[in-house]
Amino acid sequence: MTSILMVAHDSPYGSEKLYNALRIALAMQEHAEEPIQLRLFLMSDATVAAIKGQQTPDLSYNIQQMLEILLAQGVPVSLCRTCAEARGLSLDKVIEDVQIGTLVELTHYTLAADKVIHL
Numbered sequence: 001m002t003s004i005l006m007v008a009h010d011s012p013y014g015s016e017k018l019y020n021a022l023r024i025a026l027a028m029q030e031h032a033e034e035p036i037q038l039r040l041f042l043m044s045d046a047t048v049a050a051i052k053g054q055q056t057p058d059l060s061y062n063i064q065q066m067l068e069i070l071l072a073q074g075v076p077v078s079l080c081r082t083c084a085e086a087r088g089l090s091l092d093k094v095i096e097d098v099q100i101g102t103l104v105e106l107t108h109y110t111l112a113a114d115k116v117i118h119l
Contacts, residue, residue: 005113011045
């Protein structure tokens with residue numbers, strides 16, 4: 001089984017970088033010929049993508065919904081603790097099942113992954 005770590009840094013709605021990263025993650029889950037082990041680690045401004053209760057009536061996509069689909073598919077989603085704390089985020093403010101991670105954990109995920117994608 002191929003292990004893939006995706007690390008995202010961009011804000012959820014300031015550009016479409018995170019949106020496209022999540023589209024790629026969803027497509028990999030759906031179209032992989034063999035099962036993959038995917039993990040998503042959000043850093044910098046990407047951490048705010050995990051805030052629950054997002055309302056995006058004027059946009060054609062909702063980052064919260066995309067993350068919830070990945071979580072339902074068993075994809076672990078972690079936030080950089082330092083980045084999240086700098087933005088006032090804690091577990092009570094984020095989507096259920098999103099975890100707060102550390103740089104040490106990210107290091108372990110990186111070393112264990114067959115492929116690492118930074119977006």
